[in-house]
Amino acid sequence: MSKRSRLLTAIGAVLLAALYFVPLWSIQLFAPQYPEGLGMSIRLTTVVGNRPNDLNTINQLNHYIGMKAIEPEGIPELRYFPLVVAALIALGLGAALVGKRGVVIAWLGGLAAFGAAGLVDFWRWSYDYGHNLDFEHAVIKVPGMTYQPPIIGTKQLLNFTASSWPAAGAYIALAAFALGVVALVVQSEAIPPVIPRSAATRDLHSPARGVIA
Amino acid sequence: MKPSLKKLLPTAIAVVGIGALLFACRTTNPGVKTAVTNDAAQKVFVAPGQYDEYYAFLSGGFSGQIAVYGIPSGRLLKVIPVFSQNPENAWGYSEETKPMLQTSHGFVPWDDSHHPELSQTDGMPNGKWIFINANNTPRIARVDLTRFETDEIIEIPNAAGGHAAPFTTPDGRFVVSATRFSVPIPNTDVAISDYKKSFRGTISFVKADVPGKMEVAFQILMPGYDYDLGHAGKGPSDGWFFFTSYNSEQAYTKLEANASQNDKDYVAAVNWKRAEECVAAGKAKTTPSSYKHNFIDENSRIATSETKTSVAMLDPRDCDGLVYFLPTPKSPHGVDVDPTGQYIVAGGKLATVIPVHSFAKLQKAINDKEFESTIDGIPVLKYNAILAGEVKNPGLGPLHTEFDGKGYAYTSMFISSEVVKWKLGTWEIVDRIPTYYSIGHLMIPGGDTKRPWGKYLIAMNKITKDRYLPTGPELAQAAQLIDISGEKMKLLLDFPTIGEPHYAQALPASMIKDKQVKFYSLAQNSNPYKIMKEAEGGINRAGKRVDVKMLAIRSHFAPDNIEGVQLGDTVYFHVTNVEQDWDILHGFAVLGNNNSELIVAPGETRTIKWVPTRVGVFPFYCTDFCSALHQEMQGYIRVSPAGTSVPLIAKLSDKALTQTGRLEKTMPTKHGHE
Numbered sequence: 001m002s003k004r005s006r007l008l009t010a011i012g013a014v015l016l017a018a019l020y021f022v023p024l025w026s027i028q029l030f031a032p033q034y035p036e037g038l039g040m041s042i043r044l045t046t047v048v049g050n051r052p053n054d055l056n057t058i059n060q061l062n063h064y065i066g067m068k069a070i071e072p073e074g075i076p077e078l079r080y081f082p083l084v085v086a087a088l089i090a091l092g093l094g095a096a097l098v099g100k101r102g103v104v105i106a107w108l109g110g111l112a113a114f115g116a117a118g119l120v121d122f123w124r125w126s127y128d129y130g131h132n133l134d135f136e137h138a139v140i141k142v143p144g145m146t147y148q149p150p151i152i153g154t155k156q157l158l159n160f161t162a163s164s165w166p167a168a169g170a171y172i173a174l175a176a177f178a179l180g181v182v183a184l185v186v187q188s189e190a191i192p193p194v195i196p197r198s199a200a201t202r203d204l205h206s207p208a209r210g211v212i213a
Numbered sequence: 214m215k216p217s218l219k220k221l222l223p224t225a226i227a228v229v230g231i232g233a234l235l236f237a238c239r240t241t242n243p244g245v246k247t248a249v250t251n252d253a254a255q256k257v258f259v260a261p262g263q264y265d266e267y268y269a270f271l272s273g274g275f276s277g278q279i280a281v282y283g284i285p286s287g288r289l290l291k292v293i294p295v296f297s298q299n300p301e302n303a304w305g306y307s308e309e310t311k312p313m314l315q316t317s318h319g320f321v322p323w324d325d326s327h328h329p330e331l332s333q334t335d336g337m338p339n340g341k342w343i344f345i346n347a348n349n350t351p352r353i354a355r356v357d358l359t360r361f362e363t364d365e366i367i368e369i370p371n372a373a374g375g376h377a378a379p380f381t382t383p384d385g386r387f388v389v390s391a392t393r394f395s396v397p398i399p400n401t402d403v404a405i406s407d408y409k410k411s412f413r414g415t416i417s418f419v420k421a422d423v424p425g426k427m428e429v430a431f432q433i434l435m436p437g438y439d440y441d442l443g444h445a446g447k448g449p450s451d452g453w454f455f456f457t458s459y460n461s462e463q464a465y466t467k468l469e470a471n472a473s474q475n476d477k478d479y480v481a482a483v484n485w486k487r488a489e490e491c492v493a494a495g496k497a498k499t500t501p502s503s504y505k506h507n508f509i510d511e512n513s514r515i516a517t518s519e520t521k522t523s524v525a526m527l528d529p530r531d532c533d534g535l536v537y538f539l540p541t542p543k544s545p546h547g548v549d550v551d552p553t554g555q556y557i558v559a560g561g562k563l564a565t566v567i568p569v570h571s572f573a574k575l576q577k578a579i580n581d582k583e584f585e586s587t588i589d590g591i592p593v594l595k596y597n598a599i600l601a602g603e604v605k606n607p608g609l610g611p612l613h614t615e616f617d618g619k620g621y622a623y624t625s626m627f628i629s630s631e632v633v634k635w636k637l638g639t640w641e642i643v644d645r646i647p648t649y650y651s652i653g654h655l656m657i658p659g660g661d662t663k664r665p666w667g668k669y670l671i672a673m674n675k676i677t678k679d680r681y682l683p684t685g686p687e688l689a690q691a692a693q694l695i696d697i698s699g700e701k702m703k704l705l706l707d708f709p710t711i712g713e714p715h716y717a718q719a720l721p722a723s724m725i726k727d728k729q730v731k732f733y734s735l736a737q738n739s740n741p742y743k744i745m746k747e748a749e750g751g752i753n754r755a756g757k758r759v760d761v762k763m764l765a766i767r768s769h770f771a772p773d774n775i776e777g778v779q780l781g782d783t784v785y786f787h788v789t790n791v792e793q794d795w796d797i798l799h800g801f802a803v804l805g806n807n808n809s810e811l812i813v814a815p816g817e818t819r820t821i822k823w824v825p826t827r828v829g830v831f832p833f834y835c836t837d838f839c840s841a842l843h844q845e846m847q848g849y850i851r852v853s854p855a856g857t858s859v860p861l862i863a864k865l866s867d868k869a870l871t872q873t874g875r876l877e878k879t880m881p882t883k884h885g886h887e
Contacts, residue, residue: 036795053732053793060767060794064841139842 012179013092024169066138274713287708296324300809351375370502391440448554491532530590547613571601615660617667733816742787773848777861800836
């Protein structure tokens with residue numbers, strides 16, 4: 001691979017390190033009682049309120065509908081996903097180092113698989129929170145109502161308007177992926193066309209050339 | 214002869230006609246029709262959901278509190294309890310706040326609060342605190358502007374009627390308090406007729422720039438007059454303080470007439486930097502005095518009342534150049550210093566002019582020793598030597614002056630009920646506008662500072678007859694908003710206020726709106742009765758004292774079934790609101806409590822005492838509508854006869870336990886939350 005492609009791959013890999021520091025996904029909740037909004041961010045290692053106590057408040061409000069408390073300690077993915085990202089950074093850097101097209105493709109595949117797994121996992125947890133309700137202790141029971149927030153988009157959940165959007169981390173991961181793709185494309189363009197030398201020579205002498213001239 | 218009806222009818226019609234004509238010609242009050250300009254409504258309209266431009270803090274006068282209004286809308290935002298007990302939120306009733314109202318006279322549950330004063334740095338409001346005086350039992354309170362709560366109150370010893378207070382020095386180091394009433398010092402059993410011999414006034418300088426550490430730095434012993442108002446010098450006159458006095462006649466009866474005899478009374482010019490030098494040089498006498506200093510601990514939010522036992526007293530005779538008297542016509546009331554610090558404007562209640570003293574001339578007169586006499590070691594300067602000019606024919610009863618920072622001064626006229634606008638330097642009157650009615654103070658946001666925000670003026674009126682729907686014998690007092698952005702003053706709005714809107718201060722909302730505390734940190738709450746979990750709650754008996762530690766959360770109390778209390782017990786409910794969410798307050802009220810209800814802010818612990826008066830089962834409930842299930846937020850406490858064998862029980866239903874159990878897991882336990 002060209003120097004430029006390897007550099008792009010390396011930048012992509014290093015970019016992934018940002019995932020440890022910025023939120024991946026963000027959920028915003030607005031209600032007449034909360035015009036200023038409540039929010040929580042899904043990070044690689046934890047789930048936090050957007051402001052101090054937002055998560056606590058969300059949990060407290062959710063008791064009315066019998067939803068389980070959101071406890072980051074109880075989500076094992078938050079412990080092993082950081083390791084996956086570490087592995088992806090290592091793989092990306094490795095791909096840049098060895099400069100093999102196949103390794104870059106493997107890295108991109110890993111990245112895509114991780115992204116997909118993350119979204120599926122997010123959906124699975126939000127499904128569990130939204131459907132697995134403790135009706136015995138719930139104060140508000142609306143028949144047929146579930147409280148799963150959308151993965152992307154906005155949904156009305158009783159008095160709350162819940163919006164879920166990718167946050168900086170998701171965009172950074174996407175950018176890293178894009179850099180990898182660009183690295184492959186740039187590398188393809190850098191390869192000179194495979195044309196037999198004889199054919200080229202012959203070309204020079206073809207009568208057609210004279211026509212062009 | 215018997216006059217026929219026909220003949221009499223025209224006469225009768227004529228008589229009735231003339232009567233009707235006379236009735237129609239009756240004199241009507243020409244002043245009641247208010248001229249409001251067409252765009253007034255637009256200028257004061259703050260659309261629903263929009264914010265006002267200024268916070269205005271109006272004292273409640275005899276209500277003892279401060280009311281906060283949004284300007285220009287005149288909407289009431291909050292009443293801050295300061296000197297008067299407030300059963301609405303247990304200010305002065307809860308165990309935590311009761312010490313705030315302690316004085317050397319014991320618990321004083323009320324006062325008369327006159328002058329709010331914003332804390333300053335370099336002659337400008339800094340948005341940290343607002344101070345206010347207690348006029349009756351002399352005190353100064355400090356209210357925090359991130360919480361809109363009274364944090365500290367200091368009593369002023371050797372004083373009676375803390376009226377000339379709590380005006381600040383431009384550096385914010387001191388607020389002052391001068392006595393309205395002179396009294397015997399020390400106050401002992403003397404004949405009132407010994408007034409001239411025994412009665413003295415004091416001017417106190419209170420160190421005020423460190424929260425929780427207010428102290429009377431020193432007092433200046435003054436002749437036995439009535440000291441009325443004060444303002445600090447600034448710019449060239451920084452380091453000086455000016456106080457009005459009246460009753461230089463030293464009358465002690467029928468002051469109305471007897472204190473209005475002298476042609477001139479005095480403005481006392483105090484060189485407070487000189488006072489500090491003299492105090493540092495040991496020229497003040499340590500005078501035994503007993504007074505209280507009350508303050509709230511930031512973390513426990515429990516008030517402490519401590520007793521102070523002495524004060525440094527400075528006699529002008531022992532400190533050269535400390536005080537000078539400036540003769541000023543007819544019982545001066547307000548004394549105001551213009552933004553440049555060059556002019557000192559006095560409002561002689563009964564004067565026909567507004568005299569303006571010049572600080573430059575004042576200094577020259579001191580240097581040239583242009584004294585007409587000396588009173589108790591205080592030189593009296595010659596009126597003509599210090600006068601900058603007089604505003605002629607301003608109206609009747611000039612009281613107070615504020616400034617717009619554009620070279621104009623605005624003086625309130627109590628008797629002629631108007632505001633008069635005049636030009637500094639030329640002393641000519643350029644405009645006047647009626648007020649409805651009998652204006653006392655007026656206020657321009659920052660109008661007493663170096664750089665006023667000269668857009669609005671608020672007139673504070675004592676009488677509102679015919680301005681609002683009548684409400685029996687007592688009518689609301691009112692504030693009037695006047696636009697001073699143009700050449701002519703324009704009336705925009707008037708709105709009724711709580712108590713008496715005596716004086717006010719205002720600042721741009723942007724200075725404090727984003728600094729508001731939203732809730733108290735439960736983790737930092739160091740009240741000894743705080744609980745964070747239901748398991749920590751419960752009931753405890755020590756003799757006849759029963760303590761109930763209780764948690765409040767949407768939407769229940771824990772415990773909510775309490776038994777084992779006996780008649781003759783004193784029960785203390787310590788309620789911790791474990792919410793960490795803005796504007797989620799809980800109330801606590803128990804049937805028949807002779808005390809008050811509680812309002813508990815998120816993260817706070819508050820204690821209310823209850824002495825049951827009969828045997829039975831009594832409900833308690835939340836009084837602050839907290840949630841959809843606020844009405845369910847209730848419980849029972851059982852009171853048994855004395856000597857009963859009913860065990861102490863404090864418990865909670867299983868359902869509530871489940872909720873709290875889950876929340877305890879996510880409750881922040883450390884300092885910084887997430």
